[in-house]
Amino acid sequence: MNRLHIIILGACNSGKSSLVNMLTDQSTSLVADTPGTTTDPVRRSMELPEAGPCVFIDTAGFDDDTELGRQRISLTLKALDEADIAILLVGENLDEEARWKEILKQRGIPYAEIANKADLNRTEPDNAISISSIRDRAKNRTILIEAILRILPSDFGSRSITAGLAKEGDxxxxxxxxxxxxxxxxLILPQVQTIRELLDLKAIPVCTVPEKLQDTLSTLNSAPSLIITDSQAFANVYPLVPEGTMLTSFSVLMAAHKGDIRFFAESAQTISKLTESSHVLIAEACTHAPQS
Structure with missing residues (x-):
């Protein structure tokens, strides 16, 4: 399952880090009265009731006007690329908060407006949900989780990895x-996610290694509906695929599930137009360091 990424935004000293600590029930983020305590975005993974696995992203205050602060804000903007929803802490810097509301709207990121200092008995902005992350933590944590669930995209987590290629009994x-x-x-994450989805579909996943594929196929009463292979094994797997069996790779499935596979497919047509003088850039999108 993909983790729900929840970004926490707000002005310096608006209580972002204490809010993350309340949600995770741990001292995940450093809390201090000094503005700018949070520098680079801090990520914390946890399971949230009814929402499943989540990643909370604590960010630097967006009203730090120093040169270093502007660099931190650029990191916050970059972190927005991975955010599914946002918690926007309000009541500290109305102008900047209004600007970030527009940024979230432009990016299509649902957000909840949270006023995080209810213990100070101050007047909070309209539309804001008032909580305190330092008092009645269990009660306020419940209020905040309910606010998160209300803005959760209705289709989050519903996209299929196998996208109709497999069904019950296959x-x-x-x-x-x-x-x-x-x-x-x-196992690597795409393999685990695919196996889990097949189990949820009540399909029958059979795992093997390339050198044992022929033996594996011979043990089956009938040809499999689908073979999914690691991309590096395509050349060895393809000649062994039974007639009528579909073949794809984990990379292709993930490109369809999370990426722009239609654009990739259209772009691949350019290969037929290459000449001897063409220049080609090949970039690997893995997050790990290459072995060589």
Whole structure:
């Protein structure tokens, strides 16, 4: 399952870090009265009731007008790229808060306006939900979680990885190399996510390695509906695919699930127009450092 990314935005000393600490029930973010305590975005993963696995992103105050502050704000803007929803702390700097509301609207990011200092008994802006992250924490945590659930996109988490390629009762063979490039003692996330989805569909996932694919297929009573392979094993897997069995890769599935696969497919048509003088840039999108 994809984690729900929740970004916390607000002015310096608006209580962003104490709010994250209240939500996670841990001292995740450093809290102090000094403006600018939070520098780079701080991420904390946890399970949120009814929303599932989440990542909270604590950010620097967006009203820090120093040169360093402006660099921090650029990191906050970059962090917005991964945000599904936002918690906007209000009541500290109305002009900047209004500007960030527009930024969120332009990016299509749902947000909740939270006034985080109810313990000070001050007048809060209209439309804001008033809480205190330092008093009655259990009660206020519940209020905040309810606010998050109200702005949760209705279709979040509903996108399918296999996208109709598999259904209940289908046998799906997953070819997963376990060589030197594979992580020791575990499977990579796309493999785990795909297996979990197939189990939820009540399909029948069968896992194997490339060198055992022929043996695996021979043990099945009938050809599998689908084979999903690691991209590096395509050349070895393709000749063994039974007639009528569909073949794809984890990379293709993830590009369709999270990326712009239609644009990639259209762009691939350019290959037929290449000449001897063409220049081609190949960039790998993995987040890990290349082995060589």
């Amino acid at each position: 046998t799906v063979v997953l070819v997963m190399p376990q060589d030197g490039s594979a992580p020791k003692g575990r």
